Amino acid sequence: MESNIKMHTKNLDFFYGNFQALYNVSIEFVQNRVTALIGPSGCGKSTYLRCLNRMNDLISGIRVEGQAMLDSKDIYDPSIDVVTLRRRVGMVFQKPNPFPKSIFENIAYGLKVNGVKDKAKITEIVEKSLKQAAIWEEVKDRMNESALGLSGGQQQRLCIARALAVDPEVLLMDEPASALDPIATQKIEELITELSSKLTIIIVTHNMQQAARVSDRTAFFYMGKLIEVNDTDTLFTKPGLKQTEDYITGRFG
Amino acid sequence: MIKKGLFIQNTWFSIFKIAVLINGAALAVIVFFILSRGWRAISWEFLTQAPRDSMTAGGILPCIVGTVYLCLVTILVALPIGVASAIYLNEYATQGKLVRVIRLGINNLAGVPSIVFGLFGLAFFCIVLKMGVSVAAGGLTLGIMTLPVIIGASEEALKSVPNTYREASLAMGATKWQTIRKVVLPVAFPGIITGSILGISRAAGETAPIMYTGAVFFTPDLPTSIMDEVMALPYHIYVLATAGTNIEATRHLQYGTALVLIVLVLGMNLAAIILRSKMRKKLRI
Numbered sequence: 001m002e003s004n005i006k007m008h009t010k011n012l013d014f015f016y017g018n019f020q021a022l023y024n025v026s027i028e029f030v031q032n033r034v035t036a037l038i039g040p041s042g043c044g045k046s047t048y049l050r051c052l053n054r055m056n057d058l059i060s061g062i063r064v065e066g067q068a069m070l071d072s073k074d075i076y077d078p079s080i081d082v083v084t085l086r087r088r089v090g091m092v093f094q095k096p097n098p099f100p101k102s103i104f105e106n107i108a109y110g111l112k113v114n115g116v117k118d119k120a121k122i123t124e125i126v127e128k129s130l131k132q133a134a135i136w137e138e139v140k141d142r143m144n145e146s147a148l149g150l151s152g153g154q155q156q157r158l159c160i161a162r163a164l165a166v167d168p169e170v171l172l173m174d175e176p177a178s179a180l181d182p183i184a185t186q187k188i189e190e191l192i193t194e195l196s197s198k199l200t201i202i203i204v205t206h207n208m209q210q211a212a213r214v215s216d217r218t219a220f221f222y223m224g225k226l227i228e229v230n231d232t233d234t235l236f237t238k239p240g241l242k243q244t245e246d247y248i249t250g251r252f253g
Numbered sequence: 254m255i256k257k258g259l260f261i262q263n264t265w266f267s268i269f270k271i272a273v274l275i276n277g278a279a280l281a282v283i284v285f286f287i288l289s290r291g292w293r294a295i296s297w298e299f300l301t302q303a304p305r306d307s308m309t310a311g312g313i314l315p316c317i318v319g320t321v322y323l324c325l326v327t328i329l330v331a332l333p334i335g336v337a338s339a340i341y342l343n344e345y346a347t348q349g350k351l352v353r354v355i356r357l358g359i360n361n362l363a364g365v366p367s368i369v370f371g372l373f374g375l376a377f378f379c380i381v382l383k384m385g386v387s388v389a390a391g392g393l394t395l396g397i398m399t400l401p402v403i404i405g406a407s408e409e410a411l412k413s414v415p416n417t418y419r420e421a422s423l424a425m426g427a428t429k430w431q432t433i434r435k436v437v438l439p440v441a442f443p444g445i446i447t448g449s450i451l452g453i454s455r456a457a458g459e460t461a462p463i464m465y466t467g468a469v470f471f472t473p474d475l476p477t478s479i480m481d482e483v484m485a486l487p488y489h490i491y492v493l494a495t496a497g498t499n500i501e502a503t504r505h506l507q508y509g510t511a512l513v514l515i516v517l518v519l520g521m522n523l524a525a526i527i528l529r530s531k532m533r534k535k536l537r538i
Binding site for chain 2: 053055058060083084086087088090091093095097098099100101109110112113114146159162163165166
């Protein structure tokens with residue numbers, strides 16, 4: 001295993017009020033690799049993902065214990081600026097959620113809120129991001145049309161482009177293809193593989209074939225605990241634990 | 254069995270339909286009644302002149318101008334405070350006991366009778382703050398009365414903005430304020446504006462809150478500052494119909510004034526509806 005760890009958590013516990021949703025989760029995310037988080041509904045994989053860019057902060061009454069490190073900085077350290085953290089650790093959501101603005105404005109938004117004013121530069125980055133997300137050809141002639149007029153799959157790639165525009169180092173994806181048809185899903189998967197050459201991707205998925213196809217490493221969650229994490233090939237062919245084997249062979253979940 | 258179920262369903266649907274018809278009929282009857290009795294009073298002179306001969310002749314220009322001025326002050330008072338309150342309650346405040354108490358207060362404010370607002374305005378704005386009977390005092394009183402409506406409408410509009418928009422914005426490194434200003438408010442704006450106009454058009458027709466605070470029995474002069482007293486359409490109707498010099502002889506003027514008021518209010522409501530559909534189309538939601 002490579003030594004360049006981009007992000008990792010150590011003994012991470014997470015509580016919604018008195019309810020403990022995560023127990024002692026320690027995972028290392030290797031730079032420029034795709035890590036998939038799998039497990040049955042309610043196992044805590046999405047909660048864990050949302051710990052990594054502190055989206056859980058939006059919920060009142062939550063508590064985090066343990067370490068969550070980006071490079072060598074604890075992202076829960078009081079000195080950390082959450083706004084900067086979220087720019088470095090981007091996120092793509094389960095349902096495509098473009099803003100009710102034009103395609104151009106959707107991508108330019110992240111740049112504008114981060115203080116980029118140079119119009120030529122914004123236009124350039126918008127184009128670059130759309131190309132990276134493999135949607136440029138489909139939208140280049142309709143940049144000023146509403147993003148809500150795009151198909152679901154296009155909207156999701158637009159959301160990926162939007163996340164890429166602020167040049168994040170890590171991209172979190174929360175079941176990004178679960179609301180899409182198989183062809184749109186395939187496009188998203190190809191995109192994930194391509195993007196992993198430039199950034200570190202952590203993806204939550206319900207779909208085990210998807211995890212097997214797109215990820216380098218896979219972490220299996222169950223009941224708020226990390227059961228097993230390993231190279232994807234190893235985890236799917238020679239799972240270390242009976243529980244993992246039962247899940248990936250479809251015996252439960 | 255199926256037939257019976259169908260019969261019950263049709264009966265209930267008919268009842269709902271009748272309820273809606275009663276609704277529409279009420280509006281139609283009111284408009285027809287006022288229109289049929291008031292249209293003869295409407296003339297160029299009626300709309301552009303001040304009352305003459307102890308208000309038994311002439312026009313109602315001072316009342317129209319007064320009502321418009323009162324509405325403007327109401328908007329200036331209620332819109333910023335109402336929208337700001339709604340943003341605080343819905344976007345910033347931690348949902349807890351305090352917010353529940355504040356909401357309860359706002360809902361109760363909405364239930365306070367308008368005459369109580371009038372007396373409060375008289376005691377506080379006119380006397381304590383020494384504003385006297387003026388557009389300012391009347392507009393402030395109407396503004397406070399309209400606040401709960403605007404807060405309610407704005408909160409509904411903010412709640413209808415999907416959380417996914419907020420999340421998407423925050424996840425890109427936008428601050429909470431940037432998120433509210435650039436994503437949430439534009440989406441909520443049509444709802445806020447429509448609700449606000451409806452609230453203000455309601456205020457435009459109120460008599461009780463302004464009868465001690467802003468409107469007077471008669472003044473031939475148009476207001477030159479917000480510290481001036483004014484005539485107002487609803488109060489003018491009330492005066493002519495109950496305390497005029499010749500109640501019977503001014504009937505047509507009363508209906509004429511009512512017609513102008515109703516056109517003004519319905520016009521504002523219509524504007525609100527058109528504005529909303531236009532803005533919705535622009536947002537494509």
